[in-house]
Structure formats: C-alpha cells, structure tokens
Amino acid sequence: MxxxxxxxxxxxxxxxxxxxxxELPEDAVRALRQAIQKEESPQGRAIFEELLRNAEVAASERIPxxxxxxxxxxxxxxxxxxxxxxxxxxxxxxxxxxxxxxxxxxxxxxxxxxxxxxxxxxxxxxxxxxxxxxxxxxxxxxxxxxxAGSENMSRLVMLPPSAGWEGIKKEVVETVRKAGANPCPPIVVGVGIGGNFEHVAYLAKKALVRELGKPSPDPKTAALEQELLEAVNKTGIGPQGLGGTVTALAVHIETFPTHIASLPMAVNLGCHAYxxxxxxxxxxxxxx
Ligand code: SF4
Structure with missing residues (x-):
C-alpha cells in the first residue's frame, strides 16, 4: 500500500x-505580459510593467x-x-x-x-x-x-432561480464595481454557481486554483466566462483602480447541480498576486 x-x-x-x-507562477506572469498588449491606458501599461518587475525582484532577491x-x-x-x-x-x-x-x-x-x-x-x-x-x-x-484585500470584497448570494444567467451576471459585475481598487486589480474573478450555501463558496475558491486564463473544459461555461470577462472589463476600473481597459485578467466559473428552488452563486475575487x-x-x- x-x-x-x-x-x-x-x-x-x-x-x-x-x-x-x-515566485509569481508562470501563468500569472504570462497573463500580466498579455495584459500590456490589451491595456489602452498608458498608466495602466506602466502598472503592468511595474508588477512584472516586482515579480522579477521578488524571485531574484527571495522576498515576498x-x-x-x-x-x-x-x-x-x-x-x-x-x-x-x-x-x-x-x-x-x-x-x-x-x-x-x-x-x-x-x-x-x-x-x-x-x-x-x-x-x-x-x-x-x-x-x-x-x-x-x-x-x-x-x-x-x-x-x-x-x-485579505481581495478576499474581503467577495460575495455570496442565494438568487431565486428566475434570476437566471442575467441575474448572475449582474451580481458578478456589481461585486467587481463595488470592490473598485480594494482587491488590487488586475483581478481574477472566481465564480461558483450551484450546489448549496456552503458548497458554492468552495466552488468560487476552487475556480481560483485553475491555471490563469485556462477556459472551462465545458464550452458553454467557457463562453460565459468570456462574456463575464468582457462585462467586468467594461467597468473601466483598470489596473490598481486607476482606470483602464483591463480590470480582470480572467473569469473562471465552476458549477455544480443545485436544488430546484435554488440558484446559489458566489464570487471570490483574486488579486494580481495570483x-x-x-x-x-x-x-x-x-x-x-
Ligand atoms: S496584492 Fe493581493 S495579497 Fe497583496 S495586498 Fe493586494 S489583495 Fe492583498
């Protein structure tokens, strides 16, 4: 045995x-590099450069x-x-x-x-x-x-099933908007949908363990992740909350079957220290 x-x-x-x-992992470094190409604000691009430099210094000097x-x-x-x-x-x-x-x-x-x-x-x-x-x-x-900066901005809602996908989308965007600069953007948005009260929070956390930017293996869920990412980035919060086109590096969704009368959803925000x-x-x- x-x-x-x-x-x-x-x-x-x-x-x-x-x-x-x-050591900031390779997927996070890659996502920050890609974000420089996507970010329209010069200040936002400079922030991404700083974050990448910070990652290099931390790894080479063995500091957090x-x-x-x-x-x-x-x-x-x-x-x-x-x-x-x-x-x-x-x-x-x-x-x-x-x-x-x-x-x-x-x-x-x-x-x-x-x-x-x-x-x-x-x-x-x-x-x-x-x-x-x-x-x-x-x-x-x-x-x-x-x-804690990003964890404290997270949210769990027991939606009525009639709220559907549009209700979920509204809650996710609202959570990001209310969080503003607090979760140290660019963020990674972990979304849990389904299960019950305690399990949906676990799903949202588990979504933040996935390789950054790797889409859900389910094509339908992957399309919803993309739709949510575009909606979140339209908030204009931007890197470090100073305005820009890249507020989130990715949205990851994890789902689980639920009760006929429930639609639990949770948003666990991750920061640029992914x-x-x-x-x-x-x-x-x-x-x-
Ligand atoms: S980057 Fe993340 S871990 Fe660091 S202070 Fe911001 S929220 Fe906290």
Whole structure:
C-alpha cells in the first residue's frame, strides 16, 4: 500500500509556502505580459510593467511578491489506498505552514478568536484545508495563499432561480464595481454557481486554483466566462483602480447541480498576486 510520511508532507508544504510567496507562477506572469498588449491606458501599461518587475525582484532577491502573504488555503487530492505514516495529514500540513511562514520570514496574518481579542497566532496557522478524494493512488497538495484585500470584497448570494444567467451576471459585475481598487486589480474573478450555501463558496475558491486564463473544459461555461470577462472589463476600473481597459485578467466559473428552488452563486475575487503552487508527493511529478 503506498504511503507518505508526515515528515515528507511537512517539508513539502514548508517549501510550497516559501516558493508561493517569492515566485509569481508562470501563468500569472504570462497573463500580466498579455495584459500590456490589451491595456489602452498608458498608466495602466506602466502598472503592468511595474508588477512584472516586482515579480522579477521578488524571485531574484527571495522576498515576498506582496507583503500580505495570505491565509494558507490548501487543496489536497488523496487516493483511497494512500496511507499517512507518523500522524495525521492535517497536522503535518499545519506544521509545514508553521515552518514555511516562520523560516521564510512571511507575514503571520492569522488571528485567533476573530470576534474578540484577535490575538495573532504568530505562525500563520491554522491553515484552511479542502480534501478531495481521488480514484488513483495520488497525494497532491496545492497551496493558495489568499490575501485579505481581495478576499474581503467577495460575495455570496442565494438568487431565486428566475434570476437566471442575467441575474448572475449582474451580481458578478456589481461585486467587481463595488470592490473598485480594494482587491488590487488586475483581478481574477472566481465564480461558483450551484450546489448549496456552503458548497458554492468552495466552488468560487476552487475556480481560483485553475491555471490563469485556462477556459472551462465545458464550452458553454467557457463562453460565459468570456462574456463575464468582457462585462467586468467594461467597468473601466483598470489596473490598481486607476482606470483602464483591463480590470480582470480572467473569469473562471465552476458549477455544480443545485436544488430546484435554488440558484446559489458566489464570487471570490483574486488579486494580481495570483499565487498557487502544487506538489505531487505520490503518483506523478511536482509542478508549480
Ligand atoms: S489583495 Fe493581493 S496584492 Fe493586494 S495586498 Fe492583498 S495579497 Fe497583496
């Protein structure tokens, strides 16, 4: 039976935390480069150049791309036959986050007891972990450090089914418009449609794990992503909220069947620090 030790998991998560903070992934860099060609405002183009320069400096000097190194959100894919040796998967991941944020000198941004004393936990734990079962014997961990500037501008709405696609579109554009400069545009818009109250928020978050700009595999959903991207970019918010034609780099939609009487939708905004790193500990090659 394939197994992975908690020590291996901890070491890999530590590595992911540091790499995600220092190295803007290739898909995000590519999207920023492409945005220079699309942006009509000279000021907006200059901002994209600055962001790309920032990514280069962060990677070469081994410093975070953004001071908000985020709340550690992890998506774990695990096969049914994979066993964890030496403890629990959750504890091993949390220890990796603790070590990564401490050893990488990344900002500790988590406070315990959120409604009262809001005392900093000092090591960015606990992380938020989403588990997904895989049919193959694989153990894959994706880290998405999520900054609060964009997270705070996100929104969940339980629409009546009669609202339909037009209702969803209106809510997405309104969310982006109200957010303005707060989520550090250019943004990536993660949209969840369907499921129920808690699942739709997960869908919107999962949409932000996808390779930036990669369309949905479903052609109908991919067409809606394009339609929403054009609508969002018409807001004119632009890079850093200073006006322009590129407010969003992409819109990603994830869907799930829902109840006949419901139309849940959620918008999770991602910022230009589109950070994500994946490690395959079992069943394939590591990639970023
Ligand atoms: S929203 Fe993103 S870019 Fe803005 S401060 Fe937070 S992490 Fe950094």
């Amino acid at each position: 394939p197994s992975v030790s908690t020590a291996e998991i901890t070491a890999k998560v530590r590595e992911l935390c540091i790499a995600a903070a220092y 791309y953004c001071q908000d190194t985020g709340l550690a959100v992890l998506f774990v894919k695990k096969g049914p036959g994979v066993t964890i040796e030496g403890g629990t998967l959750t504890a091993a991941i949390a220890e990796g986050v603790r070590q990564g944020y401490t050893d990488g000198y990344l900002r500790a941004s988590v406070v315990a007891d959120p409604a009262f004393d809001r005392k900093n936990t000092k090591d960015n734990t606990p992380p938020i972990i989403h588990m997904e079962e895989s049919v193959e014997d694989v153990l894959e961990i994706t880290l998405v450090p999520k900054g 950070r994500h790193k994946t490690a395959v500990l079992l069943g394939g090659e590591s990639h970023g």
